[in-house]
Amino acid sequence: MxxxxxxxxxxxxxxxxxxxxRGMAEALxxxxxxxxxxxxxTDFGQLLDQxxxxxxALINLxxxxxxxxxxxxxxxxVGCPYQGSGPAGSFLALHKAAAKxxxxxxxxxxxxxxxxxxPPPQDWQPRLSYPLFVKSNTGGSSLRLGRARNRAELDAVLAEIFAAGEEALIESELSGREVTCGILGEEALPPVLIEPVAGDFFDYESKYARGxxxxxxxxxxxxxxxxxVQKLALAAxxxxxxxxYSRADFIVGKDQSLTLLEVNTLPGMTATSLVPQEAQVIGLDFGQLLERLMELGLQRHKG
Structure with a gap:
């Protein structure tokens, strides 16, 4: 193809x-x-012609x-089939406040x-209690994400987000373990438990640094x-x-309760990324997973 x-x-x-x-191209x-x-x-102006x-089209953005x-x-x-979700679902998932x-x-x-x-007015006070998690509303890879235990820390993270021209989302801190679960077609994949080594939460360094x-x-x-977990991932x-396909992230509380964090419509796609790890458990290697995504995209296009 x-x-x-x-x-x-x-x-x-x-x-x-x-x-x-680059890894996807090599596998294909x-x-x-x-x-x-x-x-x-560099080539945005040639997208439709190409x-x-x-x-x-296989999108890895x-x-x-x-x-x-x-x-x-x-x-x-231009009638070009692609993998994953359409424009409306993609935007709803990316916009964390809308998705919530x-x-x-x-x-x-x-x-x-x-x-x-x-940026809020000077007399603004958060309505949620500290500690808080602060993140870019449409960002990913845990960039511009931080924990705030007081107003000074909150202001520092907010300033970084607003300086980047982005919106901010504030959430109550949740204690527990992070679990993620992919969806492939209409099937929930085996979940992954994530245990950060260097910090208390899954930040950018934890995601992309070796070990x-x-x-x-x-x-x-x-x-x-x-x-x-699988039921809620599919429901989201x-x-x-x-x-x-998609990938839903959760916090598992000490009481085994589940809280949905967000859903990613274009999850990381290297051979060792989370969804490929889950696919490997059900017998799909990286190349086979990519071909399955294309098969699903072609079915959606024809339908």
């Missing part, structure tokens, strides 16, 4: 996207596909553009939050808790109107 592999872009996660895209070529590596940053010349649905909307204009409204409306457990689209975290798949959870996928 003639594949347009779209990577790079201009978000803060550009390098993560490029590195993953090893399986006999013709791959054009397309850097969205899409018309390929059988399928993180943040915006990519997870915001822009590239998907453009590809649809969808989760709450669907009866899914998510932490209380406060959305700050712009920064232990990722245990299948997660050592009871069969009952595993089933509940459906609530957002997603297709193809």
């Amino acid at each position: 003639k594949i347009l592999l779209i990577a790079g872009g201009w978000s803060s996660e550009r390098e993560v996207s490029l590195n993953g895209g 070529r090893a399986r006999g596909h013709s791959v054009t590596f397309f850097d969205l940053l 899409a018309r010349q390929h059988d399928f 993180h943040g915006a553009p990519g997870e915001d649905g822009l590239v998907q909307a453009l590809l649809e204009r 409204q969808v989760f709450r409306h669907a009866g899914l457990p998510t932490a209380d939050w406060e959305f700050l689209p712009a 920064g975290a232990r990722e245990i798949c299948p997660a050592p959870l009871s069969p009952e808790l595993t089933a509940q 996928h459906r609530a957002l109107g997603l297709t193809g």
